[in-house]
Amino acid sequence: MARPSFEIGPVRVRPGRVQSLALPITRLVTGAEVDLPVRVVHGREDGPTVWVDAAIHGDEAVGVEVVRQVLADLDPRTLRGTLIAIPIVNVLGFMTGSRYLPDRRDLNRSFPGSARGSLAGRIAHLMMTEVVAKCSVGIDLHTGSDRRTNLPQIRTDLEDPETRRLAEAFAAPVMMHARLRDGSLRHAAREEGAKVLLYEAGEAWRMDPWAIDAGVRGVRRVLAALGMTEPVEEEPPTPSLESWRSGWVRARGTGMLHLEAELGQRVEKGDRLGGLFDSFGKRVRLVHADRAGIVVGRTEAPLVNSGDAVVHLAEVED
Structure with missing residues (x-):
């Protein structure tokens, strides 16, 4: 039918x-x-x-x-x-x-x-x-x-x-x-x-x-x-990392942002993620990870103010 x-x-x-x-x-x-x-x-x-x-x-x-x-x-x-x-x-x-x-x-x-x-x-x-x-x-x-x-x-x-x-x-x-x-x-x-x-x-x-x-x-x-189509990949994909908690690291100063942390990078608490500089290149403050996890998001803004979200870290379970 x-x-x-x-x-x-x-x-x-x-x-x-x-x-x-x-x-x-x-x-x-x-x-x-x-x-x-x-x-x-x-x-x-x-x-x-x-x-x-x-x-x-x-x-x-x-x-x-x-x-x-x-x-x-x-x-x-x-x-x-x-x-x-x-x-x-x-x-x-x-x-x-x-x-x-x-x-x-x-x-x-x-x-x-x-x-x-x-x-x-x-x-x-x-x-x-x-x-x-x-x-x-x-x-x-x-x-x-x-x-x-x-x-x-x-x-x-x-x-x-x-x-x-x-x-x-x-x-x-x-x-x-x-x-x-x-x-x-x-x-x-x-x-x-x-x-x-x-x-x-x-x-x-x-x-x-x-x-x-x-x-x-x-x-x-x-x-x-869901059974709607046939699988097209010959090998199974890499399993997803699982996260139940995440949070944004926020800038503790104002300045031009130079981020070192890349998407997908694993970091430990206290690791350096980047730094803030004034317009003459003098470092104002460093940005450090407030938790261990993986970088799942980051700002692309060149200038950040104190309190702005800079790097999104997700705590993951291996």
Whole structure:
């Protein structure tokens, strides 16, 4: 018996087909429509329904390329289940390179949203009703913010056995147990019963190849772990390091920052991470690790003020 067609918005996608559509969001002052771009890959065989999204923050470009590459390799004639891809959620922010929406709201603090709420609330509501409500698993793609760059990592609920299995399948260098934030897509989706992996890698408004590559490989591994596709790697990936605690080392002075710590580097408590210098090159203060761990994030800002976050260290279990 053939699978039923997949309904989303005004369209029905037949099994074994790929369908692109645009879900209306709002209208610009010029009269032009602003739509949420969606592509559905509806497999011929039964399987889970999964979504993958990117650019909930409009300055995060890495995930858009991850989605493009994942879609390029999917064949609906052999796919088991259904994939819903939303490469750019914050369309208005993405067009201007802004993290936020025009009213300065953070879309990832606006879920589950409301059909009659703010612009952010309406986009969130559209995502929840047309995408999340139809899925059992989601992969939310992000990058660092505010001139920060992140080591490829999965942030999720490691206490849930199935979510943990999928995080292990993704095989990012680090998987971190992360608390839920009110208003986030991950929080709202979990309330609806979905398992969600949040991928962080690279820097905002950059197309970091290493962050893209790790994301593409990870998403493909998750689809294979769910039985939707066949594994493509001949050898198993390196297992993720596991972290349950992390924190930012903060500057204890103001100056030009010269960081020595690299992403993925292991450090011990007290290790030198870099230094602060005045405009003539005189050292103001050194930056030291406040814990043992692995560098999962770092600022790329040349100037830091006292109290600014400088290096993100995750305590890992071997």
